[in-house]
Amino acid sequence: MAGRIRDEDVKRVREAARIDEVVGEHLQLRNAGGGNLKGLCPFHDEKSPSFNVAPAKGLFHCFGCQEGGDVIEFVKKVEHLTFSEAVERLAAQYNVELRYEEGGYTPGRQQGQRTRLVEAHRAAAVFFAEQLGSAEAMVARQFLADRGFTQADAEHFGIGYAPAGWEHLVRYLRGKGFTPQELLTGGLASEGRRGPMDRFRGRLMWPIRDIGGDVIGFGARRLRDDDNGPKYLNTPETPIYKKSQVLYGLDLAKKDIAKSGRAVVVEGYTDVMACHLAGVPGAIATCGTAFGEDHIKVLRRLLMDSDGFRGEVIYTFDGDAAGQKAALRAFEEDQRFVTRTFVAVEPSGMDPCDLRQTKGDQAVRDLVDSRVPLFEFAIRSRIEGHDLGTAEGRVAALDAAAPIVADIKDQALRHTYAVRLDSWLGFLDERFVVGRVAQLARWKRERATKGAAAESAPPDRAAAAPRGSRPADGRDTRQTVQREVLKLALQYPGLVAWAFDGFGVDEFTVPPYAAVRTAMDTAGGLNGPAVDAGWIPAVREAAADDTVRALVTELAVEAPYQSRVPDDVYAGGCLVSLRVYSADARIADVKSRLQRLDPAAAPEEYAATFRELMDLEKYRRSLLDSGAAAL
Template sequence: MAGRIRDEDVQTVRSALPIDAVVSDYVQLVSGGGAQLKGVCPFHDEKSASFYVNPSKGVYHCFGCQAGGDTLDFVMKVEHLSFTEAVERLAAQAGITLRYEEGGYTPGRQKGERTRLVEAHKVAAAWFAEQLESPEAEIGRRFLGERGFDAAAAKHFGVGYAPVGWEHLVRFLRGRGFADREILGGGLASQGQRGGLIDRFRGRLVWPIRDITGEVVGFGARRLREDDNGPKYLNTPETAIYKKSHVLYGIDLAKKEIAKSGRAVVVEGYTDVMACHLAGVTTAVATCGTAFGEDHIKIIRRLLMDTSAYRGETVFTFDGDAAGQKAALRAFEDDQKFAARTSIAVSPGGMDPCELRLAEGDAAVRNLVDNPVPLFEFAIRSTVARHRVETAEGRAAALEEAAPIVARIKDRSIQHQYAVQLGGMLGILDEQFVVRRVAQIGRWQREREQTRGAGAPAGRRTEAPAPAPAPARPAAPRLNPRDPAQFVERELLKLALQYPALVTPAFDNFGEDEFPTAPYTAVRRAVAKAGGAAYGAQLPDFTARVREAAPDDGVRGLITELTVEPIRTRRAPDAVYAGEFLVKLRLQAVDSRVAEVRAHLQRLGNRASPEELAAVQGELWALEQYRNSLRTRGAAAL
C-alpha cells in the first residue's frame, strides 16, 4: 500500500511553484485589476473572462462555475488527478524529493499510477531518441532528411526510432523498474498471442506527444517499410494519461507564442508542425489521429484569451484535395464555438506545409499562413464551386446548399455581408432575394433547435405536466452583490484577506454580529480562528490558514472567491480606503443598534420606571454621539 506523503513536504510543494506560473500552462492570464490576474476558465465554456488568480495568495476562483482553490486543487481538477498524483507532479516540476510515511521513500512502489505512466513515457521517449542514431535507424534518418529535417530538428522535436523486434522497449522498461501492468496500461506494449507483452511500436519513426505542460503522454509512429502491414500512422491508444481529443501535437512548444501573438495555426500532421516551426511559424499545432474537435477548441481558446472582448485568430491549413476541403468544412461547423477570427490557408498547388517548405522554402510557408481566406468565405465558395452556376438550375441548387451555411453564421452583420457576397458569386442581381432567403432558413434552423431543445418532435407542440411541488425547506442565506450593506461586508473581508495590514488593528475588534450576512459571518469567524488580521499581516500564507480554518467546503470556496476578487477601487488599496470600509461597517452596526433601542424605547411607553427609561435613553444618546463621531472623525473614532 502506498505511503502517505508527509505534511511538511506537501506544504513545501504548495509554496514551491507560483500559482500563476502553473495556471499559465493552461490559460493565458492578463491583468484583472490590482494584484489579480484573469483569463478564460478552463473548466467551463464562457464568453467573458471570469477566472481570477491571486498570485500573492496562491489561490484561484472562477466567478462563472465557482471552481476555486490553491495550486494543488487546480492541478487536480484540470488534469483529473488524485491528491497524491498532483503533489507528485508538482514536486517533480520543482525538483523536490518527497518523503512518505510508513517506510520512507520507495519510488517504484509508492508513486501514483499517473505519475508512473508519465515517467514510463519519459524514459521511453529518451530511449527512442537514442535509437534514432543506431545503424538500423538509417531508414528513419533518410525519411527525415528527404523532408528537410536534419539531426538538430529531430532532437528539437524529440523524434525517435522504434527498432524492429518484438520486445526491445518492454525489456528496457522492465530493467528500469516498470511493471508489466504499467507498460501495458500506458499503451507502450500490447498483449501478444502467447500471453506475453510485445512492443506496440516496431520499425517505425516515433514522435513523442506532449501535453500542454510538456509531459510526454503518448506517441505517434510512422510506417517506414513496405512489409509493414499496419496503418501509415499508429498512435498510442486511449489510456489514463492520453486522450487524443484532449491533446494537440506541438502545443507545448507553441503555447507561449500563441498567447503572445493571438494566433494559432492548425495543421494536419507531425511533419507539418515541424516544417512550420522551422520556417518561423511557431504557433503551429496538429491533432493526433483524430479530427479537430470541441475539446481542441477549448485548449486554443484558453491560450488565445478567446472571449467576446479578446479576439484572436485561428488559421487552419489543409491539403487542397477533396479530403482537405472536407476537413475545412468540418472545421466550419466548429467555428461557431470560437469568438476568434477563423481562416483557412490552402496553397495553390495543394501542397501541405512540409511539401511547400521543401519546394519553395521557409518564406513560402510564412506567406501561406499570413494570407489565409476567412473560413466562412472558403466554405461558401467550396459549396458554390460544386454547381454549374451558369445555368438557372445550377444557381438555384447552389443557393439552396450554400444559404444554410450563411444562415449558421451567428454574427448577424457578418451574415448579411456574406449573403450579399453569395448573391454576387451566383450572379443573382436581386441580392435582397438572397438576403431574405438566408434569413428565412436561419429562422427555420432556430425553430428546429428550440423544438429539439424542448424535447418535442418537430412540428408539434406538447404541454409538459406541471412538476409536483417540492417539499418546503428553509431558504439558504443568499449573497446579493447589489445590496449596499452586503457590499460593505464583502469589501472589508476582501481587504482583511488580501491586505490584512491595512485593516489592523481595528478589524480584529469587530464582532461577528457586525457581519450580519450568514456566509460573511462564517468567513469572519474563520479569520479569527486563523489568528486574526493582525497575525495575518505577519504571514505570507495567511489566506491558506484561513481556508484551513473554514468549517466546510462552502465557506472555504467563499474565502477563495474573496481572495481573488479585485478590490473595488481605481487606486491602489491603501489605509484610507480600508478606513472608509471599517467606518462604513461600524456605522451599519451602530445604525442597526440605534433602530433596535428606539423600538425598545417605544415599546416601553409609560410602563418603564424612571431608572429603566434613563438607562435606555442613555444608551441611545451614547450611540448617537458615537455615530456622529464616526461621521466626522472617520477611522480615528474606531
C-alpha cells in the same frame, strides 16, 4: 499504499511553484490591474475573461463558475489529478524533493498513478530516441531525410524509433522498475499470450506532449511494406492521454500562439515540423482525430479568444476532396470561436511538409499568409462543380451554398456573405439572394425553437442557479460593506489590524461572511503570528469546510471596490460604515425592547434600557462625526 507527503514539503511546493507560471501554461493571462492577471477560464466556457490570478497571494478564482484555490488546487482540477499527484507534478517541475510519512523516497511504491505513467513515457521517449541511431533504424532515418529533416531536427522534436521485436521496450522499462500493469495502463504495451508485449514495433515514433511538456503518448508511423497495421498508430485512451484534448506541438507552439494571437492547424506530425522549421512556430496538429470542441477550448484560452481580444486560427488542408470535407467540418465547429478563422490551401494540393521540401521555407510562410476566411472557403467549396453559365446551375449552386451562409450566427456577417454570394453566382439580384438566405436562417431558428420546446421541461430555477459562493445582494449596502471589510482583512491586514479583531462575528449578518470571520479568529486573528507567516493560507486552512474555503479564496482575489490601492482613509471608512450598520441594528433592537416595556411595572429595567439606547445613539453620532477615531 502511498505514504502521505509531509506537510512541510507540500508547503515548499506551494512556495516554489509560481501560480502565474503554472496557470500560464494552460491559458493566456493579461493584466487585470492591482497586480492581478486575468484570462479565459479553463473550467467553463465563457466569452469574456472572468478567471483571475493573484500571483502575490498564490491564488486563483473564477468569478464566472466560482472555481478557486491555490496552485496545487489548480493543477489538481485542470489535469484531473489527486492532491498527491498534483503535488508530485509540481514538485517534479520545480525540483522539490518530496518525503513521505512512511519513510524515505521510494518512487515505485509511493508516487501517484499519473506521475508513474508520465515517468514511464519519459523513459520510453529516451529509449526510442536512442534507437533512432541503430542499424535497424536506417529506414526511419531515410524516411526523415526524404522529407527534408536532419538529425538535429529529429532531436529537436524528440523523434525516435521502436525496434521491430516483441519486448524491447517492455524489457527496458521493466528494468527501470515499472510494472507490467503500468505499461498496459499507459498504452505502452499490449497484452500478449505470455504477458505484456510492445505496442509499437518497427515504427518511427513521435512523442506527444501535453501543454506542460510532459510526454503522455506517441504517434507511430509505419515504415515497412510487411507491416499490416495502420499507417499511423497512436497511443490509445489512457488516464493521461485523451486524444480529443491533445494537440501535437502545442508545448512548443503555445508561447508563439499567445504572443502573436495566431494558431495554425495542420494535419500531421511532419507538417507541424515543417511549419516550425520554416518560421511558422504556431503550428499544431490533432492526434488521430478531427479538430473538435475540446481542441477549440484549449486554443481559445491560449488566444484569449474574447470580444476584447481577437486573434486568428488558420486551418491548412490538402486541396483534394478530403481536404475540402475537413474544412467543412471545421466550419461546423468554427463559430465556437470569437477569433477570426481562415483556410490556407496550396493550389497544387501540397501539404506544408511537401511544400517546404519542394519550394523552401518561404513557400510555407507564403501559404499561411495567403489564407482566406473560412466562411468564404466553405461557401466557394459548395459552389464548385456547378455550371454557373446556366440558370439551372446558378440555382443549384445557390441551394447548395445558401444553407452555409444561413448558418453564420453573426447577423451582419451573414448579410455580407449573402451579398457576396450573389456576386459569386452572377445572379445580379442581390435582394433575391439575401432574401433566400434570410428565409433559410428564419426556418432554422423556428425549427430550433420548436425542438427545444418539445424536448425540454421547464427549468428548475433552484437547480439552475449558479454554484457561486457570493451570498451578498449587490443592492444591500450593508452586505457590500461586510464583504469589503473581509477583503481588506485578507488582502491588506495591516490597514485594519488595529480595529478588526474588536469586531464581533455577529456584526457580519450574512452567514458565509460570519463563517469567514470565524476562520480568521481560528487562524489567530489579524494581530497573531499567522499574519506575517502566510495569512491567507492560514485562514483557508482554518475554514470550516470547502464552501467557506472557496469564499476565502474569492475574497482574497477580488479587487477592492475602489479603483486605486486602498489606504488608511479608505480602510477606516469601511470599518466605520460597518460599525454604524451594527449600531443601527442594535438601536432598532433596543427600541423594540423599550416599546414592549411598561415604565410603571418595571421602572428600573425601563430606565436601564433607555440609558442603553441613549449610549448607542451617542456612539453612532460620534462615529459619524469623528470617523475612525471613534472606533
